[in-house]
Amino acid sequence: GAVVSQHPxxxxxxxxxxxxxxxxxxxxxxxxxxxxxxxPKQSLMLMATSNEGSKATYEQGVEKDKFLINxxxxxxxxxxxxxxxxxxxxxxxxxxxxxxxxxxxxYFGAGTRLSVL
Amino acid sequence: GENVEQHPSxxxxxxxxxxxxKCTYSDSASNYFPWYKQELGKRPxxxxxxxxxxxxxxxxxxAVTLNKTAKHFSLHITETQPxxxxxxxxxxxxxxxxxxxxxxxxxxxxxx
Numbered sequence: 447g448a449v450v451s452q453h454p455x456x457x458x459x460x461x462x463x464x465x466x467x468x469x470x471x472x473x474x475x476x477x478x479x480x481x482x483x484x485x486p487k488q489s490l491m492l493m494a495t496s497n498e499g500s501k502a503t504y505e506q507g508v509e510k511d512k513f514l515i516n517x518x519x520x521x522x523x524x525x526x527x528x529x530x531x532x533x534x535x536x537x538x539x540x541x542x543x544x545x546x547x548x549x550x551x552x553y554f555g556a557g558t559r560l561s562v563l
Numbered sequence: 564g565e566n567v568e569q570h571p572s573x574x575x576x577x578x579x580x581x582x583x584x585k586c587t588y589s590d591s592a593s594n595y596f597p598w599y600k601q602e603l604g605k606r607p608x609x610x611x612x613x614x615x616x617x618x619x620x621x622x623x624x625x626a627v628t629l630n631k632t633a634k635h636f637s638l639h640i641t642e643t644q645p646x647x648x649x650x651x652x653x654x655x656x657x658x659x660x661x662x663x664x665x666x667x668x669x670x671x672x673x674x675x
Contacts, residue, residue, distance in 0.1 A: 480662065489652060489667045490607065539606065550595045550658050554606040
């Protein structure tokens with residue numbers, strides 16, 4: 447299957463700092479990438495959908511100025527949590543689908559555990 | 564929008580038993596239904612999927628059934644093994660690059 451790489455795997459930061467998370471498709475071109483947030487023992491909650499070269503589409507209740515998403519190339523999307531606060535602590539996971547892969551299938555990154563002190 | 568309900572939330576079985584997880588969806592236009600397995604702290608991995616043009620699909624010990632009329636689909640795992648222990652998520656979407664809507668997950672525990 448296709449490989450999606452996500453970095454970093456773990457971040458611990460002070461309140462008020464910004465954190466950038468990278469999501470890369472390693473062996474295919476990702477026309478669409480998705481960002482999810484997952485709380486302990488809960489499901490995957492879609493935050494936003496990003497298409498290469500266009501602005502991300504955010505789900506209701508997700509602050510676009512808080513969670514900045516950039517999808518500048520067909521293999522890279524970034525999520526920046528700006529001015530992070532303890533309530534932003536969570537597990538963030540990206541996924542990708544795109545060219546050369548079966549339609550509809552999303553391939554997930556390994557996730558980033560963010561802890562804001 | 565789409566709403567996916569998943570049951571049970573937890574499921575404990577003995578090794579060798581079968582496990583069944585059920586999901587219902589609300590949008591009759593949905594036609595793609597994947598199942599993901601997520602081990603603790605790891606990425607969700609696609610284990611099987613089904614499209615609305617078939618009623619059943621099987622891959623070794625795993626099978627998925629779909630009832631379009633009733634808008635529900637199920638995951639069946641036979642001859643369970645301890646390594647099957649994980650959280651399983653069902654999802655639904657409309658084919659053609661729409662987003663996936665996930666169920667809340669089922670924690671499966673297989674005891675030796």
